[in-house]
Amino acid sequence: MAESTYLEAIRQGLFEEMERDPNVFCLGEDIGAYGGAFKVTEGLQTRFGEKRVIDTPLSEAAIVGAAAGAAHMGMRPVCEMQFIDFISCAYDMLTNYVATARYRAFLPCPMVVRGPSGGYVRGGPFHSQNPEAAFLHTPGLKIVYPATASDAKGLLKAAIRDDDCVLFFEHKYLYRRIKEELPPGDHVVPIGKARVAREGRDLSIITYAATVWKALEAAEQLEREDGLSVEVLDLRSLLPMDDEAIAATVKKTNRVLIVHEDTVTGGIAGEIAARINDLAFEWRDAPIKRVAAHDVPLPYAPQLEDFMLPQTGDIVRAARWLAAY
């Protein structure tokens, strides 16, 4: 069977869900005939028509709000943010309207908001963001951020079938850089379950999205150069978070490094650290350490971006510090 890129996997997931359920439809900017800024939705309008692949005005609040209204009526909309950086334009609609709808009004809101996220692509401050932490604090939303092609497809299918709103972050650095043979059949990855990306004994790296690959690179280097056995836990879902998997890896290795691409202050690593404190305080042999982006808007120039974002070398250095503690 042929291999699929991360981007193709997302497109396959969309295609299969639109085939399966006539209530699923897509809306977003330039997603129809043009196929989207990254061509994720290419071919969908030809197959499913203009009614189910809707080109919208440049209006993120209206895209999300209209999706919510349609979702109340039994549809399952999938919204594309052209870049996830623009999800902030729909922040009010997501946090105040969508996230509260089931709780305050018993209105189901089964919808997905997806979009290209993340840096390492020289996109500058407004085409590189990782805004997941801004939504972690909102009860009523779910958040997933896959690192592999097979998880991208499986989690998207799960997100579309979920009865609540799922924010689906896609890492644009991974879109065309990774590929794999996808599991056959109706491949659905449950939301809320982490994945052990690499087994290890000495140290755990908890991470998600593009930095999973940097953590894996670092783990190989640490094994080769230091003889360290490093476990890498790919969270996949950020809300809900897999406490069980987090506790299991901490209890196994007793040393934890949390890595994410988002800025460090108020990032998801802080929440993970607090959970580890609750779940496995007595099991740790070293402080919980974080490797994340510096607290600056992400700059454009390669020299600046590379310095601000966490790199494989940073993870190696931090892991050595932890191992030596």
Added chain:
Amino acid sequence: MAVTSASERLAPAVLTRAQLLELYYYMRLTRSLEERLVNLYRQTKVVGGLFRSLGQEADAVGSAYALDRSKGDILSPLIRNLGSMLVQGATPLEILRQYMAKGDSPTRGRELNIHFGDTVRGFIGQISHLGDMVPVMAGVTLSFKLRGEERVGLVYVGDGATSTGAFHEGINFAAVQRCPLVVIVENNGYAYSTPTSRQTACTSFKDKAIGYGVPGVRADGNDVVATYEVTKEAVDRARRGEGVTLIELMTYRRKGHAEHDNQSYIPSGEIERWARENDPLDRFAKVLAGREGVSAAELERIDARVAAEIDRATDEAEASPAPEPRDGLLGVYADPAVAPVLWYREGVRSAVDQHERAQGWGTHDG
């Protein structure tokens, strides 16, 4: 000030005598129910704020009456559209339980005042972020269009909400998609204390329609039949697949933003003038007496029926239980259905029991 009514020039066939009396009933029910809520508010039985629609009953009732409940039309009200919700089938008992934060209120104590909905009866609850319901109703009506259903949506905004981004994005989206949506701007002169002249440089909110490429019309919102007529035309147009209409209904907010507001910003005599010359119930009662020959006794019978309904509902609502605190953990998500209760509610023993290396952890609290 407008005192001639469309009701007077209306061809009798448009609304039957029974329908006209029904309009009167809903307007009276709105006013009397709010008056009861004022009493309960003063007795501190209303938990939060109280929002009145005194003087605006005609625009709420007349516009909602233009929807077809048998076809599944849906509206999304604003804080001064209690009358619209009553027309769609919300009951005084529900309203009273909501205001009193009862456990068996429509939102089980989760939301305030008239912030609740029922898609089966055809109304979707608003949120406090004004303008947000316009994109939502664009989506509701988009689903009607996508499924080929002959249903229509109606969304209310105030003069204030027209200044929000959500209003603009929502009406533009609906206009481009030709959604079967009617957008009503209730121009009652004030957004909290801000007069219309500080809200827009337009001379009329209906002029905003030009920018969206949809028809914009203006009507006397204190004339219930005129309100009905103008909305009915827009509803029919939407049902024919001709898209969005923006309607500006001219009315006046005679009470403050909420009951606590002393209205110090209102020019002297303005409220009194509207009350004297342009009260929607007084105007409609005159029309009914004149053209329809409805006797004072007949209207008094309706008033008495309304009063009895509200008395019954008040007794029942007052006897309603308060919510169970832990019910508030249910239903943030479909799955998981219950949010976990936080650890400090469980006492010290649970911490000791849960932890594998707990020998050194102090005393139990029993």
